[in-house]
Amino acid sequence: MAGLTENTCWKDFVSGKEYAFRVLYDYYADRLFAFGCRYSQDTELIRDLIHDLFVDIHHYRPRLDANANATAYLFSSLRRKIASAVKKRQRHMELYAAFEEGIPFLIEWDIERMAIRNEEEAELLRRVVKEVNRLSGRHQEALYLRFTCELDYAEVADVMGVSIASCRTMVYRAVKELRKKLADIPVSNVLFIALMHSRK
DSSP states (O other): OTTOOHHHHHHHHHTTOHHHHHHHHHHHHHHHHHHHTTTOSOHHHHHHHHHHHHHHHHHTGGGSOTTSOHHHHHHHHHHHHHHHHHHHOGGGHHHHHHHHHSOOOOOOOOGGGSOOOSHHHHHHHHHHHHHHHHSOHHHHHHHIIIIISOOOHHHHHHHHTSOHHHHHHHHHHHHHHHHHHTTTSOHHHHHIIIIITTOO
16 A cells, blocks of 8 residues: 555545555455454355455445544454354354354464574463463454554554443553563563464
């Protein structure tokens, strides 16, 4: 998206400029896929829902808010589509209940395949993985959106359907918990290791 911001491109799209739709898709498709896979390991489902999302925004373009935050809108829309799809799958009703109460956020770790420089770093990562996985799904989601997806607090709050104050509190408590459990590691290193290695 060279020379354009996400929101400028979104405004161009809503105003009817077709180039902007292609740019938005190219920019967001992979990011949305990585995000969606945190909620479901059914990759075909996630791809289908992303396709449906872009079909929807193209179809309903005249009704869209040109001043909406593009990132928050697309992420939160995909999140709702995943919840709806899970609800429709009767065999996943228990998962849907968990989704509504506290999203089953999935971060997969394959330490053996990561670009780790030495055994000391590998051991550090194992410790971080252990503690991150002990956080609630809601806290993991907040950290992932804030630091891996690099959304600001307002965007994270919008995606998660909470207030900005609640979002800040979730991130603060998650970081505080990691800092307490990993007191000998600078928290900036903890977040970098945990969240950068969680990228797909």
